Amino acid sequence: AKKRCPHLVLKPIRFDVYKRESQRIREIFARYTDKIEPLSLDEAYLDVSHREEYAWDLAKTIRAEIFKTTGLTASAGIAANKMIAKIASDWRKPNGQFAVVPDQVEGFMKDLPVRKLWGVGPKSAERLASLGLDTCGQLQELSLDQAMTRFGPTWGYELHRLCRGIDDRDVQTERIRKSMSVEHTFSNDLTTLEDCEAELPEIVDELKADLAKAKLDDDFAKIFVKLKFSDFKTTTKERTGYDATITEFLPLLTEAFSRNDNAVRLIGVGVRFPTSAPQNFEQLELPLKLKKTRPL
Numbered sequence: 001a002k003k004r005c006p007h008l009v010l011k012p013i014r015f016d017v018y019k020r021e022s023q024r025i026r027e028i029f030a031r032y033t034d035k036i037e038p039l040s041l042d043e044a045y046l047d048v049s050h051r052e053e054y055a056w057d058l059a060k061t062i063r064a065e066i067f068k069t070t071g072l073t074a075s076a077g078i079a080a081n082k083m084i085a086k087i088a089s090d091w092r093k094p095n096g097q098f099a100v101v102p103d104q105v106e107g108f109m110k111d112l113p114v115r116k117l118w119g120v121g122p123k124s125a126e127r128l129a130s131l132g133l134d135t136c137g138q139l140q141e142l143s144l145d146q147a148m149t150r151f152g153p154t155w156g157y158e159l160h161r162l163c164r165g166i167d168d169r170d171v172q173t174e175r176i177r178k179s180m181s182v183e184h185t186f187s188n189d190l191t192t193l194e195d196c197e198a199e200l201p202e203i204v205d206e207l208k209a210d211l212a213k214a215k216l217d218d219d220f221a222k223i224f225v226k227l228k229f230s231d232f233k234t235t236t237k238e239r240t241g242y243d244a245t246i247t248e249f250l251p252l253l254t255e256a257f258s259r260n261d262n263a264v265r266l267i268g269v270g271v272r273f274p275t276s277a278p279q280n281f282e283q284l285e286l287p288l289k290l291k292k293t294r295p296l
Helices: 015-020 022-030 055-070 082-088 102-110 122-130 136-140 144-151 153-162 193-213 246-257
Strands: 007-012 036-040 043-047 074-079 097-100 179-190 222-229 234-240 264-272
Touching: 022 036, 022 055, 055 074, 055 097, 074 082, 082 097, 097 102, 102 136, 144 153, 179 193, 179 222, 193 246, 193 264, 222 246, 234 246, 246 264
Parallel strands: 074 097
Antiparallel strands: 007 074, 036 043, 179 264, 222 234, 222 264
């Protein structure tokens, strides 16, 4: 079927050149879809599920136009969702393309290293490896209940889905900021509430500076504290609040800390914006690289 694999990722090479050519490349993207989600200066998802052509053929055409117009090579990842398209984009770089159609997803994910999954960084991969979970196939052996018990309800649920190649995120052409936060991960875990309280002022000050810079310091409706513990479980405590101060965050920190007996490895503080809040932050410019491009 033509629309079995509608997601694509393209990657031009040579940063200095494609930075100058970014607008020209965006114009190429726009000839094929208006559903473009920039991820960075050199990566974007494209949703071409509305097109009649095969995503594979579209990827070849776009890559050829990029080269003809700018002299830049590009790689493409094509899949039914953003995560797999992003992973596939690395398979044929710097100048090729790779597709994972839906009936290949199960086999593709089985031997895939867990570090390739969206949201799994070096520390998380190390933690999973210590549990004998190096591949997605091994992670798939855990039931949903087992995953949620080991990694917490939120992250456990996500891992259970991601290791099976399930990713329901849409390509977002407009990014409305729902929150702003600052997180600090500590080289040595914090074992007492007093230790956490001592770190809080610096984190809150950084958040306040970011809010002021974005001119959003009066626009939020809630404040929250996030803690990640040494067992990799995470908890968040929030409440309605209109003042991002130490006094306001301290009770939330106390409540969050009481939820787990393990040491704290990360503290985050943040605010949530009402849906009607003005969005005064800058948008990323369209990248020249279609690396993490999704639907094509």
